[in-house]
Amino acid sequence: MAGGAVSENHNEPWFLAQLKPGGLERAVTNLARQGYESFMPMREETRRRAGRWDRVRKPLFPGYLFVKVPLSQMHWRSINSTYGVARIVALEAGRPTRVDPDLVAALKVRFRFNGELNQPAELEVGNRVRVITGPLADNLAEIEAVPERGRIHVLLQFMGRYTRAVLATDDVESV
Known part of the structure; x- marks a missing residue:
């Protein structure tokens, strides 16, 4: 799932936001209103419910959302007060921790921009x-x-x- 303005600058930092319970949709919507791009890789799972099999979409990292903060808009504190967001992850007191851009790029390659799993083109015998x-x-x-x-x-x-x-x-x- 992605939301917000899609930025062309690939040097802009990504952060990880911890979500409130059930706050994913609300957080994505409100971050988009503030001009932040967000990314939530999703995977499809099969669950048995009431005697039948249902496909459900589940987050790859439940409770967390990747958020891109444009350099021109480094007011990351506003993310903490966004509806649906509990806090931005900060391993050092008072400073949010940046997510390695290579990690986000790899996740975006593995998952389509809307967050769904993007299968590799070549599945080979023996894999x-x-x-x-x-x-x-x-x-x-x-x-x-x-x-x-x-x-x-x-x-x-x-x-x-x-x-x-x-x-x-x-x-x-x-x-």
Whole structure:
């Protein structure tokens, strides 16, 4: 999830804001109103509810939001008083801690700008993946074949035996 004005300056610092419980949407909206860009990488999970499988989006870092503060607007204290935000993370008293820009850049490469998981273009035979959706969610598998774009054949260890399955590439993530 992202909000706020999208800045073209890649040298501007990123900070980590701790959110109030249930404050993600409110924080993103109010930070955007103040002109801050925010980024929350999200992953899709499968949960069983009332006897059926549902897909839900969950934050990769629950309770935290990346916030870019433009150099021309270094009034980071206003972030602390934003609705939905508990505080900006400060490892030193009185000074917020900057997030390594390479970390944020790597997360943005791995996740689309709207925060959803962006699968690598090349899934290769022999790579290990984690199933993230469906009844096999959270199981590790090894790629056995990649016959067509969007589908892979995997080998799962399931109940003490190896089982073959065909999955969509959106249903797995690299480990």
